[in-house]
Amino acid sequence: MIEKKSENLIFNGQQLFYSHQSSALNCEMTFSIFIPPQAKEKKCPVLYWLSGLTCTADNFTSKSGFQRYAAEHGIIVVAPDTSPRGESVKDIKDAWDIGCGAGFYLNATSEGWKDHYQMYDYVVKELPGIIKTNFPCNDKASVSGHSMGGHGALICALKNPQQYQSVSAFAPIVHPLDCPWGTKAFTTYLGDDQTQWSEWDAVELIKQGNKVDHILVEQGLADNFLEDQLKTDSLKTVCAENKLNLILNDREGYDHSYYFISSFIGEHIKWHAQFLN
């Protein structure tokens, strides 16, 4: 059962927020969903958006301005929260890059974390089931995201190429095994045994032969996190070595913020629309 929390008219579509009890995450979750005007006449495809560290379902929904473009192309857009939440959910107080707001879109296996931190199952299995049951969507879906969520989008598509028509990312972490945010998260959620880690790392998945047909990445060159955390060149190299079709747009002067995302979200939605419609 899902419960409507809010509804607003925007560009002749509906912007809605819902909460529900998640069986994958074992807690109450909130997601946003935009229903375009075309859904009054026919079932529409879905674009899932995965947000970055510290975000809830609200950041992308209220800051990116995606609704204008989703309404134009007739695409439903779903934005989940970035982690399980609630009093029973383990968290690390005062740390913004681990725990609540930082689920990393993987299934945790370590004690204390595995009871709730199953974001991969939530995003790939439970949430699409809820969307299909409750909203006017057809069978086509794509996935996009930002930073931690850009990496989440990449691994969801690389592990399930039949489920997503296309994947795009803004300033994604591309190789969590090789950056401080990633090694902290993987040590916490997966434990010290690094043999498990490559299953949740986009660059490693591509090295292992996982493929998707269409990948679009947007990267700001004035992004403070580019050198230490994101390392977009690792994705460029591994895609070239494994003959994956990556479009990488380096954007002079843009940073890591939602100002960057809102500048190019229209181009991403138009690009996804050619595979979804």
Ligand SMILES: N[C@@H](CCC(=O)N[C@@H](CSC=O)C(=O)NCC(=O)O)C(=O)O
């Ligand atoms: N609090 C941090 C910055 C956190 C941050 O920049 N979060 C990004 C995603 S980073 C990678 O996953 C974000 O989307 N923030 C939300 C927003 O609305 O901008 C710091 O102090 O550096």
